[in-house]
Amino acid sequence: MPDMQTSRDTRKIPISKVGVKDISYPIVVMDKNRKFQQTVARVNMYVDLPHHFKGTHMSRFIEILNVYREDIGLDKMEPILQEMKKKLGASSAHLEIEFPYFIEKRAPVSGARSLMEYTCTFTGTLGETFDFVLGVQVPVTSLCPCSKELSRYGAHNQRSHITVRVRYAGFVWIEDLVDLIEGCGSSPVWSLLKRADEKFVTERAYENPKFVEDIVREATLVLAAHEAITWFSVEAENFESIHKHSAYAAIERDKRKA
Amino acid sequence: MPDMQTSRDTRKIPISKVGVKDISYPIVVMDKNRKFQQTVARVNMYVDLPHHFKGTHMSRFIEILNVYREDIGLDKMEPILQEMKKKLGASSAHLEIEFPYFIEKRAPVSGARSLMEYTCTFTGTLGETFDFVLGVQVPVTSLCPCSKELSRYGAHNQRSHITVRVRYAGFVWIEDLVDLIEGCGSSPVWSLLKRADEKFVTERAYENPKFVEDIVREATLVLAAHEAITWFSVEAENFESIHKHSAYAAIERDKRKA
Amino acid sequence: MPDMQTSRDTRKIPISKVGVKDISYPIVVMDKNRKFQQTVARVNMYVDLPHHFKGTHMSRFIEILNVYREDIGLDKMEPILQEMKKKLGASSAHLEIEFPYFIEKRAPVSGARSLMEYTCTFTGTLGETFDFVLGVQVPVTSLCPCSKELSRYGAHNQRSHITVRVRYAGFVWIEDLVDLIEGCGSSPVWSLLKRADEKFVTERAYENPKFVEDIVREATLVLAAHEAITWFSVEAENFESIHKHSAYAAIERDKRKA
Amino acid sequence: MPDMQTSRDTRKIPISKVGVKDISYPIVVMDKNRKFQQTVARVNMYVDLPHHFKGTHMSRFIEILNVYREDIGLDKMEPILQEMKKKLGASSAHLEIEFPYFIEKRAPVSGARSLMEYTCTFTGTLGETFDFVLGVQVPVTSLCPCSKELSRYGAHNQRSHITVRVRYAGFVWIEDLVDLIEGCGSSPVWSLLKRADEKFVTERAYENPKFVEDIVREATLVLAAHEAITWFSVEAENFESIHKHSAYAAIERDKRKA
Secondary structure (H helix, E strand, C coil), X not given: CCCHHHCECCCCCCEEEEEEEEEEEEEEEEECCCEEEEEEEEEEEEEEEXXXXXXXXXXXXXHHHHHHHHHCCHHHHHHHHHHHHHHHCCCCEEEEEEEEEEEEEECCCCCCXXXXXXXXXXXXXXXXXXXXXXXXXXXXXXXXXXXXXXXXXXXXXXXXXXXXXXXXXXXXXXXXXXXXXXXXXXXXXXXXXXXXXXHHHHHHHHHCCCCHHHHHHHHHHXXXXXXXXXXXXXXXXXXXXXXXXXXXXXXXXXXXXX | CCCHXXXXXXXXXXXXEEEEEEEEEEEEEEECCCEEEEEEEEEEEEEEECCCECCCCHHHHHHHHHHHHHHCCHHHHHHHHHHHHHXXXXXXXXXXXXXXXXXXXXXXXXXXXXXXXXXXXXXEEECCCEEEXXXXXXXXEEECHHHHHHCCCCCCEEEEEEEEEEEECCCCCHHHHHHHHHCCCCEECCCCCCXXXXXXXXXXXXXXXXXXXXXXXXXXXXXXXXXCEEEEEEEEEECCCCCCCEEEEEEEEECCCC | CCCHHXXXXXXXXXEEEEEEEEEEEEEEEEECCCEEEEEXXXXXXXXXXXXXXXXXXXXXXXXXXXXXXXXXXXXXXXXXXXXXXXXXXXXXXXXXXXXXXXXXXXXXXXXCEEXXXXXXXXXXXXXXXXXXXXXEEEEEEEECHHHHHHCCCCCCEEEEEEEEEEEECCCCXXXXXXXXXXXXXXXXXXXXXXXXXXXXXXXXXXXXXXXHHHHHHHHXXXXXXXXXXXXXXXXXXXXXXXXXXXXEEEEEEECCCC | CCCHHHCECCCCCCEEEEEEEEEEEEEEEEECCCEEEXXXXXXXXXXXXXXXXXXXXXXXHHHHHHHHHHHCCHHHHHHHHHHHHHHHCCCXXXXXEEEEEEEEEECCCCCCEXXXXXXXXXXXXXXXXXXXXXXXXXXXXXXXXXXXXXXXXXXXXXXXEEEEEEEECCCCCHHHHHHHHXXXXXXXXXXXXXXXXXXXXXXXXXXXXXXXHHHHHHHHHHHHHCCCEEEEEEEEEECCCCCCCEEEEEEEEECCCC
């Protein structure tokens, strides 16, 4: 059978990324407490294509995913990317994996256990060097300092998402990153809260008001102080309870340049 | 050219709905204050198909949409459906239109003007009789009575969506339905609030705590009392500030059967 | 601590559904070939609320989910609903679970293995009687008979989703339902196809053209012939390659009434 | 009333972007053929915040949007950003607007008129200099060259999205950009096609097979040849008819550096 993909292209245009996008696949990732966790990922896999080839071989991406899907550790990102470069004959490879990750949490007063979902991303690129970014989205409560200050009682509060991306030397557990970031809002959130917990969370948030600006600054403080982290970006989005739109703030910092 | 759609089907299976789905189209709808409003709709158009025909004529739906799109009044739903039945040779027709609708609101203290978006739906069916359902989604703030009661200060609150669908005799303006429903949460929301407004909204919500159950019950009271409305359903979804999931409640009532 | 939820409500308005919505939770479901499969679900859990109670107890839903999440078999739906009724003191309970389910498939010629994702839904209601609906969304290719007939060569084709919901007596495996429905389009689809497979799929689709109307009729034939199935609905949506909108068809049939 | 936002922050952390996100607002944009077009936008508005201020003034963003929303021309991006800098006392401002834009097209044989939706983005930044990026998403049909070559008849084809972003000197109409890009797939798509048009589109796509790689290369050729365009990126996503995932390719080129 002819292989059109390897036929000669004369347009002299190299392609920086070509591959498969939005594959839903079951994967197994490392879990700090339970060793492994099974979840479902959305995966994008790309390589570069030199100008003289007409196309890449899409099926090979899935073959690689088949091999590695049961052990998508942080330590496997570079081997997977090497395999992609090799099997596709490319000089650079790019891998994006997004998945829900669950951590068991205990409610602050009752100790009731439940699972919280954190959307995580692994983004790896291998050209001449290897680059990896770990991302975690952490839901929290934010309570508005201005609303508290102005009002005789109460203060508007809402669910917020803090999205952190980090580069690091050594190793960082998702669980530890979540722990650090959850303290940056007015209160963490839980899936299961009994009445005593609800009182605790309500009062804690009221005692601890945070603008969207405060959230990204608090996160900047903890991420800047983290020894392993060499670069980070943090975004906070407050799904305002008094509006139909969000308040948003973002900071990015490269500690290697400081 | 052959017309396969009109060729004979021998499987003896009539189809209840066939047509086009998720067409994005600019439309003009009636506006109580400004006469007309231009917006962008997502449209589904279906007819039934007798068992002996192989297919329907999809392009005719778009032709009908072309004719009527500049005047999608509530009073045009029945004529459009009649046209669909006629042009497609069908015994029933079904039309679903969803669009963002904007109403100018004034902030409660400062009077500052801004536009609020309400997602609306027109759902019409014409078989032997004509049936029409008007839907409006109204964002509000909800403040938790339990959290207020238990806590020394503060109370968790969040954005909520109240989705109302109504059948009625006579006429109902979107604006009037929004007005009725916005009062059913702890406070309405606005796009633009100055500091004095934020104080007002915060205190009003605190003085007016509502469970998700209260919201659908309050909505039930006002909809049951509305003379023109003959049937309604109401759903409320609270995007909980202390959880990553929602609280939800729903009531449906047919006043014609009461 | 006061329990506001059990306090008396005087509005005389019972609520048909109240509970938690859009909880993301890891679950374990039955797998025909591998016994169990771990996946991630989106879960809604509701009960009714008598008119004299002010509210339901939202945290109890999560407690029940915690107990059952590691064994969400089809045979566990009724016990979960019974538990919901009991723990919430309700006369009816409603449970909706949506999750990606993966089935290993072998490519038609090369036999290459890969996993296909099928979005499944379990919808259960327990009032005086128990009602359960199993839903599966099956992606296929559809090739347009009209385009094939009119054109000198080629025919437009596209990805289609066939969504089936069934009630049944006895037991139905997801795998078997997928098998039945995958044959109703112009060709099944796979995650991994080698060149020989791509030739096979292309030719098979061309030899087997299907209107969106044909797809729902074919599905009706196989579902009507299935002995265990007592009721079904089938929808097909073609994401047309020559338009930016979809073609759609739907049939529903209650075999118990026939 | 106290203005907490202007109070002093001592954490020494400047914020690069802070503002409002996901506001849905009706806007008016320039239209090459009809002078103006009303549509509905999703808007993000951010400024930077010096380290010594505690917060920004969120309501001012909406006030600015109120003033300019009826004339969001390409020529208004810089004035809006200047206003944002001035009103918020910022040294940089960032504005993102995404909206559906409709162009009337005539079917290729019958000449039947219909409207096609193209999702557009305006992204502007004003720091010391002004930067603007125009984005357009163009749906087309793509037909696989490999499938055509291997198969005795037919070829798999599907809807594809080509997303182009351009920087330019002078002026570029959305309509002209769409025209250029629509020719880069196997065939353009239309909302309304009669039978003669469907034959034309089917045959044209079959005569004109394109890999996802070809699409971005063809787009690169036309964008590289366009005199006003100084920088561009192009992405193509094929919603594969034989898979449940997409094929994807991307190229970016800065002509100022060449």
